[in-house]
Amino acid sequence: MSAIPGPHRALTASFKRELLVAARARSEFFNPLIFFLSITMFVPLGIAPDAQTLAPIAPGMIWIIALLSVLLSLDRVFQSDFEDGSLEQMVLSGQSLYWIVIAKSLAHWVLTGLPLALLSPILGVMMALPGEGYVALVVSLLFGTGSLCFIGAIGSALTVALRRGGLLLSLIIIPLYVPVLILGSSSVQTAVLGEPYLGQVALLAAIWLLSLMIAPFAAAGSIKISLGT
Amino acid sequence: MPWLALVGIVLFLVGAIWGLGFAPADSKQGNSYRIIFLHVPASFLAMAGYYVMAICGAVGLIWRMKISFMMMKSAAPIGAVLTFISLVTGSIWGKPTWGTWWEWDARITFMLILFFLYLGVWALQTSYQDRDAADKTSAILALVGTVNIPIIYKSVDWWYSLHQPATLKLTGPSSIDASMAYPLIVMIVAFYVLYTWMLLDRTRIEILERERKSRWVQAIFGQ
Secondary structure, eight states: OOOOOOHHHHHHHHHHHHHHHHHHOHHHHHHHHHHHHHHHHHHHHHTOOSHHHHHHHHHHHHHHHHHHHHHHHTTHHHHHHHHTTHHHHHHHTSSOHHHHHHHHHHHHIIIIIHHHHHHHHHHHHHTTOOGGGHHHHHHHHHHHHHHHHHHHHHHHHHTTTOTTOHHHHHHHHGGGGHHHHHHHHHHHHHHHTTSOOHHHHHHHHHHHHHHHHHHHHHHHHHHHHHHHO | OHHHHHHHHHHHHHHHHIIIIISOOBTTTBGGGGGHHHHHHHHHHHHHHHHHHHHHHHHHHHHOOHHHHHHHHHHHHHHHHHHHHHHHHHHHHHHHHHSOSOOOOHHHHHHHHHHHHHHHHHHHHHHOSSHHHHHHHHHHHHHHHHHHHHHHHHHHHHHHHHHSOOOOOOOOGGGOOHHHHHHHHHHHHHHHHHHHHHHHHHHHHHHHHHTTTSHHHHHHTTO
């Protein structure tokens, strides 16, 4: 039996694989982004279209919509690999599942969180966000969606063996998303007021690092349990 | 364990009669403050109950003890109900004192999040057909929630102080008079005893249900 390659190889190999799978199924990549843009239309339609009403709620609204987009894309992180058996092969490969989960969550972030953060200035314009808020919006979404992807991976792994886990996944993950939403939305709000917002961004980055370290443990543990059923 | 139930009920009756009937009325809130004799113990147990649940889950995951998973499963609904009682009594208390049924105060919001955390563990537990997977996944969720509880608590606290200045002040527990504190302590002890009784009783039912095919359970029920 040949020696098992090191964890960095497992990380890069599974990361590349995730991107390749996503490149072959492009609609899955665009769906959360289209959702992100189209649900934004509801806000002026449902509340009021004038800038005076939209501007104060814009930071919170954009953050909530970004959070929902990530939430909706979560169930496919492990689902298709669970169904076609590749998740089982990954566990059997002898590689630490911890690194594979990190690779999958990072790929998920590259495919949803990163484009969401880059698209968010367009939404800012549509929601009449004042000019001071844009840098804070993009930076807070970059770190924030990173945490959302890692924390969400736990929920995705916990419900992977359930046939209809989508709604349950949202139910168990929403309370865990509270700190990220509070910090993300308030960083943009303080930036709009012209006050320093680096404190919130630093806390978001801390949550991101914490979830990067801890969430893969929980997710890897629950994948092993799900495969045992 | 009928003696445990008896002790709990006696303490509950003593505390309730003492608190509701004999403790003096508050100088500012009048008689409406008396709801603390239900509200405070329920809130205490709602918080402690989550840790009971998470520790049971951790024990089950680490030492593979079946009984601690059963205890964890029993703790989830009790904790959710206690959190609900805490929210409802707080809301009823809020109407005469603050003039509103609901206020997005940091503590209230935190209790609401705690309620959702309980519901999540409970829902995950009931959605698996496979008992082993149900136990272990909900134990992992309970543990993840435990890591998150301090972060959620701090962030909600910080959010509240950022959004609204402290316009509402509750009477701090340290500034409570002894004539009110003693019945409150009796009630808290009563809630702890009743909680223990309910937890053990539900766990016994759970054991009987899971072992219903074993000989000793069938012998008990004379089949």
